[in-house]
Amino acid sequence: METRPQKTQRINLRATASQEEAIRRAAESTHRSVTDFVLEAAIIEADRVMADRSRFVLSEAQFLEFERLLDQELPSNSKLASLAKRPSPFKA
Numbered sequence: 001m002e003t004r005p006q007k008t009q010r011i012n013l014r015a016t017a018s019q020e021e022a023i024r025r026a027a028e029s030t031h032r033s034v035t036d037f038v039l040e041a042a043i044i045e046a047d048r049v050m051a052d053r054s055r056f057v058l059s060e061a062q063f064l065e066f067e068r069l070l071d072q073e074l075p076s077n078s079k080l081a082s083l084a085k086r087p088s089p090f091k092a
Contacts, residue, residue: 023038
């Protein structure tokens with residue numbers, strides 16, 4: 001028998017009457033509770049948002065250009081070099 005993780009965290013949110021009604025009707029039509037319906041929709045959106053920030057799809061030409069830019073030597077920056085030589089203010 002599969003055990004489901006216990007839901008211990010509470011998420012509170014406010015909605016308009018029409019938003020609540022739309023969510024409730026959609027949950028009922030899929031035979032789920034409002035909680036399960038909202039959580040599933042939120043997780044799908046969270047996964048989509050985070051995927052946009054961690055995965056990149058590039059053509060071969062785009063990838064080659066990306067690699068070229070990564071391998072390119074950075075221009076000299078005397079101010080950054082000077083800063084790197086100073087003692088860290090965070091070390092005691």
